[in-house]
Amino acid sequence: MKPTIRDVAKMAGVSISTVSRVMNSPESVVEAKRSRVLEAIEKLQYQPNAFARGLIYRKSFTLGLLIPDIENMYFAGIIRGMQDACVKLGYSLMICNTDRDKDRLLSYIDAFREKQVDGIVFASDILYPEYYEKLTACRIPFVLLSSHSDEFEVPSVEVDDEEAAYEAVKFLIELGHREIGMIGFNHVNSVSGPPRYEGFIRAMKEGGLTHNIEKVAYAEHRFEQAYHATHELFSAHPDITAVFCVADEFAMGTISYLKDRNILVPGQVSVVGFDNLRMANMFIPKLTTVAQPIYELGYRAAEKLHELLTTGSVKVPKEMMKHKLIVRESSRQR
Amino acid sequence: MKPTIRDVAKMAGVSISTVSRVMNSPESVVEAKRSRVLEAIEKLQYQPNAFARGLIYRKSFTLGLLIPDIENMYFAGIIRGMQDACVKLGYSLMICNTDRDKDRLLSYIDAFREKQVDGIVFASDILYPEYYEKLTACRIPFVLLSSHSDEFEVPSVEVDDEEAAYEAVKFLIELGHREIGMIGFNHVNSVSGPPRYEGFIRAMKEGGLTHNIEKVAYAEHRFEQAYHATHELFSAHPDITAVFCVADEFAMGTISYLKDRNILVPGQVSVVGFDNLRMANMFIPKLTTVAQPIYELGYRAAEKLHELLTTGSVKVPKEMMKHKLIVRESSRQR
């Protein structure tokens, strides 16, 4: 049987409230007793029961993280960052992978509520009214990660997708490319799909290359789809010499396709990715990509949630973190 | 304020114990009242407080997962499998990433204990006596995943590393290779390092190729280290025509090194990986590799832990799951 506060009290020869005070406000207990209690705690390996405390404080010191796809390496970094922040803040972390399934997501929110998580980080997904209402009805505070809401007032941490995409495409233009395509996220159900597309458009307009605006093919998250999208893109526009991919995984799909068609990257076609996953540096060729501060995004999201939980609000409701173009081997001067 | 069982009782005009019974043994409550209670529950969106239940049942319906490196894609599949099993079994999952840090691991066990997780899956790490004792002292049941213990009696789920490695190397021999090297895990602190090395040795002996036994270089988990290890390996043995890598990430490191040296894969050198990560199919060239049933390993580990929790023991203490060689593009007939 796990020792309880009674066992400690008995061993130390004090009442349970004294033991409790030793743990919660040690200075209010006279030194002699305090050390006896501490000794008993040590000897019994006593640890307070989180259920009992939770019942009283109505807090679990646990945060929830909702991610759409654990197999996307992006989230490995998010998780690391968030977990480190949780350790620092004295919280535990409960991660739920929705596999982009609406029902799963909703039922995970229920699970979070039942387990009384103190707050949730909602990552990389659109905050549909349905979700917002559920979360609000459950009275669980939450923040958005790599997402934001225009409709509702919800704190968020993300990267400036439009600007980041713009810079990536601008880089391609500066490299001398004139026929530039894009592999984007399907705009439906996508948070970063539209802004990254807008960034592409802005760069094109600015560069006087508006004829490229239609050179866009779409995929949904996975390598294989990006591969097929690239096929469509190049079938329709064989003259393309550079492709902006809105995800590193897409860039890999694109490069694989080009490889299979014996088109050299970066020799004939330059490819720029997005995210700077760990894989971006392992792929052949190493990917030129727009780096997101992935770890930091996770870290900040947890901090922000904590701020929301402890102060009731948040200083910077919509926080943008810095991206950075990283030039490697998949792009080249035209 | 979240509604409590009292609110439901009041609304339904019954005592709280009736409400409780509606939830726990509905047949013991007469239909008329039962439906009134159910209605009240629905109307109030009532959900029992997990703290209160936990206090009584001494169960959290939460499992813990301890993994060494969330950035290793291997664990993404493990997590998916385990989470799906948890959903099926009515459990929540708490994941902790130790970053291979002993102190972190130990403190996560404390956190698990405090949060009263019902059991732990301990993945891909050696069960040191220190860990075993801590877990035992905390009285938390646990199972090993992609690991096992000869020293202690602990249920485990894994793949037959020795046999799998043996088959991979045998495949290379059958392809006609005679000068075969290996990029292995450092044997210290490694679970699968030794058996995979043994498999390599066995295949070599069987093939009468014992001169290869010393053609082994070691790395610890990461791409960059595998890259360097490959450099060592080829510096010492430039005649190698095939490399068995004990992880897909190593295979990528090896191939990257060879690429940088203008050595063609599979043209001049064949490379076989291990794991069959999702990336194995995205890399260029696609990796020939020994597939582990990653998702299933996670799933089974959770099931096994559940079996241990509910029955107190486990039918098959040391369970081996099937591996399978998958031939893709990184290997070729010599």
Added chain:
DNA sequence: AAGGTAATTGTAAGCGCTTAAAAAAGTTAT
């Protein structure tokens, strides 16, 4: 030494739930 104040400790209520035991309500047999 008595009285007053401050510091320390103990008692008991209560967090939201389950469940054994007691009480109430409903059935059946006489």
Added chain:
DNA sequence: ATAACTTTTTTAAGCGCTTACAATTACCTT
């Protein structure tokens, strides 16, 4: 109609902890 059961419901204790409040002890003053 009443006794003797059976079924259903309520009462109350308790899970392990915190904390307001009461009780005790220690320490000053005069």
